[in-house]
Amino acid sequence: MTDYAFTHLRHVALAVPDYEKQLDFYTQQWGLSVAGSDADVTYLAAEGSPESYIVRIRKDVDKRLDLIAYGATDAASVDAMAERLGRSGVQLVGDPADLQTPGGGYGFRFFDNEGRTIEISADVAPRAHRKVEEGEPIPVKLSHVVVNSTDPEATVAFYEKHFGFQVSDILMHPRMGKMMWFLRTNSWHHSMAIARGPHPALHHASFEMRGIDEYMRGTGRMMRAGVEKIWGPGRHQAGNNTFSYFLDPNGNTMEYTTELEVLEEDSWHPHLYDFSDPAVSDQWGTANAMDEFVAAKSFNDVDKGLFVAPPI
Structure with missing residues (x-):
């Protein structure tokens, strides 16, 4: 264990x-x-x-x-x-x-x-919560957070050394090398991922939906409301989870997802996935094509909070 x-x-x-x-x-x-x-x-x-x-x-x-x-x-x-x-x-x-x-x-x-x-x-007190009902297109929980890093190898090593995070999978590109590391702190495929980026910043936060139907209903609600969709709907290979990415009003990328993989950790071995293969980024083939313009949306602004603790 x-x-x-x-x-x-x-x-x-x-x-x-x-x-x-x-x-x-x-x-x-x-x-x-x-x-x-x-x-x-x-x-x-x-x-x-x-x-x-x-x-x-x-x-x-x-x-x-x-x-x-x-x-x-x-x-x-x-x-x-x-x-x-x-x-x-x-x-x-x-x-x-x-x-x-x-x-x-x-x-x-x-x-x-x-x-x-x-x-x-x-010892944080649990909140009174309820079962999200069938067809209810609202998040069940926070699934994972992805951050951009100018030195992802060092950042991955930091979380491995100090907190025992394990690498579940890695995305690479033949021309650009390794680009994203998926890290887990329990049996879920990842609760954090580290992406190679031009500056440290939030890449995206992801919210788990009840199931495929609720995920698609939520995605459709955002699209009908005119919220800017970056990428999706589709299904990633790493983690096997669905994805629909949107921009919030201040330019942060937020994701609806569902069915993130739960690993048999004793037998799991990380994959090195080549995301120049379209099926790695989207197994379904339903999402808009990933290109440098789509990717740049999640670079986010330069984070002004580095080594500055928030006041609250």
Whole structure:
């Protein structure tokens, strides 16, 4: 059994200049519910998830990825992780303490090798949630987060060394080399992926839908609403999950997905997939062709939050 430091992905936090449009998008179109708010910060939950919230939106003059949050087993493991990271020279934002966000809990934050803020927490109170019904096109949970990196090999090594992440699969191109690493911290194919990009930034966040029908209904709802679709609908080979990518009002890429692969870890061996083969990017052949213009949409803006902890 693999010794993972993290149990699962909790939430992603974004800072945006156009706060009201962002909230309207996620609540009126994307399908999330308000779990709490405090001044210019709103916490958004998925109806099918026990997580207290899966997206946090904060108003700021600068657009940035505030943080990515993961769960830990218990408070003792949080303390042990903070001590170990400190000894290894990883820059901590603060010492472990009680959290003052919805669900509470106990945790701390640190900067990864490229300056992203990562939060680790345990003992967060579960949120009252419900079963998402058949035909209901709203997210069940946050599936995974993908980030752009100028040195993906070093970033992958950072998460492998300090937290026991395992590489599930890698995407490569004959001309460009290795381009994306899918990392897991449990039996799901990936909760994080690292993409080679022109600057560190959020590539996309992905939301799991109940099933194929709900995924397609959600995709259609976005298209009918005139939300800019980047790529999809289709089905990737790595992870075997469906995909439809859209831009939120502040230019962040968001994905609807479903049926992400759950691995038999004892027998799994990573693949090196050549994405110049169209069937690797989209097994169905239903998505618009991937090209440099489509890819550039998810490069995102230069992240102004690197090695700068969010104020909340």
